[in-house]
Amino acid sequence: MPTQIGLISLGCAKNLIDSEIMLGHLQDEGMTLVPDPELADALIINTCSFIDVAKDESVGTIIEAVNARQEDPAREKQKIIVAGCLSQRFQKDLPGLLPEVDAFIGLDQVTDVASIVRKTLNRDLEAEGSLDTVTEKSRYIPDYTTPRFRLTPQHMAYIKIAEGCNHTCAFCIIPKIRGQHRSRTEESIVREAKGLIAQGVKEINLISQDTTYFGMDKWQGLGNRPKPTSGVDSTRGESLSTLLRALDGLEGDFWIRLLYTHPAHWSDELIQTIAECPKIARYVDIPLQHISNHMLDKMNRKTDGKYIRDLLKRMRDGIPDLSIRTTFITGFPEETDEDHQELLEFIKDFKFERCGIFQYSKEEGTRAHKMEGHVHHATKKKRHRELSSAIDEVAEEINEAQLGKKKRVLVEEEGIARSMWDAPDIDGRIFVPIDSTVGEFLEVEIKDHRGYDLVAK
Numbered sequence: 525m526p527t528q529i530g531l532i533s534l535g536c537a538k539n540l541i542d543s544e545i546m547l548g549h550l551q552d553e554g555m556t557l558v559p560d561p562e563l564a565d566a567l568i569i570n571t572c573s574f575i576d577v578a579k580d581e582s583v584g585t586i587i588e589a590v591n592a593r594q595e596d597p598a599r600e601k602q603k604i605i606v607a608g609c610l611s612q613r614f615q616k617d618l619p620g621l622l623p624e625v626d627a628f629i630g631l632d633q634v635t636d637v638a639s640i641v642r643k644t645l646n647r648d649l650e651a652e653g654s655l656d657t658v659t660e661k662s663r664y665i666p667d668y669t670t671p672r673f674r675l676t677p678q679h680m681a682y683i684k685i686a687e688g689c690n691h692t693c694a695f696c697i698i699p700k701i702r703g704q705h706r707s708r709t710e711e712s713i714v715r716e717a718k719g720l721i722a723q724g725v726k727e728i729n730l731i732s733q734d735t736t737y738f739g740m741d742k743w744q745g746l747g748n749r750p751k752p753t754s755g756v757d758s759t760r761g762e763s764l765s766t767l768l769r770a771l772d773g774l775e776g777d778f779w780i781r782l783l784y785t786h787p788a789h790w791s792d793e794l795i796q797t798i799a800e801c802p803k804i805a806r807y808v809d810i811p812l813q814h815i816s817n818h819m820l821d822k823m824n825r826k827t828d829g830k831y832i833r834d835l836l837k838r839m840r841d842g843i844p845d846l847s848i849r850t851t852f853i854t855g856f857p858e859e860t861d862e863d864h865q866e867l868l869e870f871i872k873d874f875k876f877e878r879c880g881i882f883q884y885s886k887e888e889g890t891r892a893h894k895m896e897g898h899v900h901h902a903t904k905k906k907r908h909r910e911l912s913s914a915i916d917e918v919a920e921e922i923n924e925a926q927l928g929k930k931k932r933v934l935v936e937e938e939g940i941a942r943s944m945w946d947a948p949d950i951d952g953r954i955f956v957p958i959d960s961t962v963g964e965f966l967e968v969e970i971k972d973h974r975g976y977d978l979v980a981k
Contacts, residue, residue: 527555527641530564532589533675534582535572537731537783537949539608540675541666541684543570546607546637548671553638557673561589562596566603566641568629571610574698575885582610583622590624603644605629607637613701613889615658623654630658631702635670662688662703668716679726679934679963680948685713685767689733690741691786693813694824694891695853695884698733705734705741710762714770721776726934726963728771729781729948736789738764765797772801777965779934781947783809788826790835795842805944806843811851815870816863819856824891829866836874847945849878854911855904856884858897864907871914877922878951881911923973930969931980935960941968941980952976 529550533543546568547557561567567589571582586606593599607629611618618628627644629637636657644655665687666672674681688703689696717728732738739762764782771780780803787810798804814820815829840846852867871879883904886893931954933941939958946952955977960966968980 527645528558528563528565529555529641530558530561530567531570532561532567532585533570534585535570535574535578535609537682537729538684538733539570539572541672541682541731542608542631542634544672544674545634545666545670546570547673547675549635549638550641551673552671555638555641562592562599564602566605566626566644568605568607568637568641571606571608573608573610573613573701575882575887577885579610582608586622586625590622603627603641605641605644607634609701611658612662613697615656615660619654619656624649625654627655628658631662632659632664633657634664662701663706665706665708667708668712668719676948677936677963678724680729680936681720681725681727682729682731683713683716683720684708684732685730685735685738686732686741690737691734691788691826692824692891694822694895695813695856695887697887697889700889702733705732705737707738707741707762710739710767710770713767714774717771718774721774721778724963726778726965727781727948728778729783730767731783734784734786734789735782736764736785736794738762738767740789763794765791765793768794768797768801768804772803774803779803779805779944781805781807781944783947785810787812787832787835790839792838792842795839799843806845807847807849807944807947808839808843809849809947813851813853814856814863814867815852816859816866819859819863819867822858822892822895823853823856847877849947849951850876851880851882852911853882853884854907855899857892857895857899859884859899859907864910868911868914871911871918875918875921876915877945878947879915879918881908881915883908919976920973923976923978926970926973926978928970930967933966933968933980935962935964935966937962941966952978954978954980956980 531543533540558564569585572578589604593602603626605627606625611628612630626649629640640657686705686707688705689699690705743761812832813823813825817828820828931943933943933954935941941954941956956968970978970980972979
C-alpha cells in the first residue's frame with residue numbers, strides 16, 4: 525500500500541503555496557493524499573506564527589492532532605509532522621515544548637518532504653526523539669518547474685513571485701522567519717502563469733512578502749538600489765512593472781491581481797502600467813498600517829503621512845475604477861489619542877473601497893517587543909471598535925454607490941461570484957443567479973447589497 529498523507533494548511537496564501545509544493549513532491553514520490561486526517565500514515569501540519577492568534581491556532585491544531593492519535597487506536601502508529609513558520613521561528617524550543625511531535629520541517633525543507641516522511645515513518649519517537657530538520661536561515665525560492673498540487677479552485681491560483689523581506693518594520697517577525705528578499709526571474713513567473721492559464725485558470729494572484737520589491741534585489745551595486753519613497757522604474761532591469769506587462773501580454777481570458785504591495789516602492793511607472801494593462805485587476809492591496817507620522821516613524825515604515833496621501837491620490841487619478849484595499853494597526857506602542865483620531869478621520873475621509881483593522885500583537889523578537897509605552901488592552905479594544913465602526917460606515921457608502929452598475933465577475937461557486945474588487949478569502953461576495961457556471965466570467969448588474977456583499981442579476 526502506498527503511504528497515505530494528510531495535510532492541514534494554516535495561515536496566509538504564501539503558506540498555502542508551501543503546502544502545495546510539499547503535496548506536489550509527495551505525489552511525485554508515489555504517496556497518496558487523503559482528505560481525512562484519521563486515514564493518514566503521516567499527518568503534516570503547515571503552521572503560521574505571524575501573530576499571537578496564528579500561533580495559538582497552530583499550537584491548538586497540533587495538540588488536537590496529538591490528542592486524537594492518543595484516543596483513537598486506529599491512529600496509534602500515525603506520525604505527526606509540524607512544518608512551516610512555527611517550526612522555523614521556534615526551531616530551538618519546539619522539540620522540547622512538543623515532544624509528542626515526530627518531526628519538524630522548516631521553510632527550506634519543503635522539497636525534501638518525501639524523504640523526511642520516510643525517515644519519520646521508520647523512527648521510534650520514544651527511543652529516538654523528534655526528527656528536527658529545520659535549518660537556521662531560509663534561502664529557498666520556488667521555480668516554474670517546482671512540483672505543485674494546487675489546493676485552490678480550478679479557476680484560481682496564486683503565484684509566489686519572491687520570498688523573504690528586506691523591510692525592518694518594528695512590529696513584524698517575517699524577515700527573521702523567511703529571510704531576506706529573493707526574487708524569482710521574470711521568465712520563471714511568466715512560464716508558470718502560461719501553464720496555469722493552459723489549465724483553465726481565470727485569476728492569477730501575485731503574492732510575496734513585498735511584491736513591489738520584485739527584481740530590485742538583483743540590481744547591481746548599492747548605487748542602483750532605489751531609496752524608499754523615491755519611486756522605482758524598470759530602466760535598470762526587471763521590476764514589477766516589466767513583470768505585469770509581460771503577464772498582460774499572454775494570450776487568454778483571465779485577470780491578474782496584485783497583492784501585498786508596500787507603499788515605499790510605488791512609482792508613477794507602476795501606476796501607469798496598471799492603467800494601461802487591461803488584464804491587471806483594478807485592485808491594489810497596499811497595507812499602510814497607520815497615517816500618523818508619529819506612528820509611522822515608530823513602526824519604521826519608511827514613509828510619512830504626506831507621502832501616503834499623495835501616493836493614494838496619484839493612484840486614484842491614474843487608474844480608473846480602482847479599488848484600494850488596505851489594513852491598519854491600532855494600539856501600537858506609544859499610540860496617543862491624537863494618533864488614533866488622525867487615523868479615524870483618515871479612514872472616514874479617504875473612503876477605502878476595502879479596509880481592515882488589526883489590534884497590535886506584541887511579538888517576541890521584534891523591535892516593538894522591547895518598546896516602552898505599550899497600550900492597555902482595553903484601550904486597544906475600544907480603538908478597534910471605533911475604527912471598525914468607521915470602516916463599516918464607509919463600506920455601506922461604497923456598496924450603495926455600486927447599485928445599478930454593471931460588473932464583470934468570476935463565478936466562485938454556485939450562486940457566488942467575485943469582481944475585480946474582491947480578492948479571494950479576503951473581501952466580500954457578489955450573489956449571482958444560481959445557474960451561473962462556476963469558473964467562468966459573467967456580466968452582471970448590481971441590484972442590492974447586504975453588509976459587505978452585493979446582489980446582482
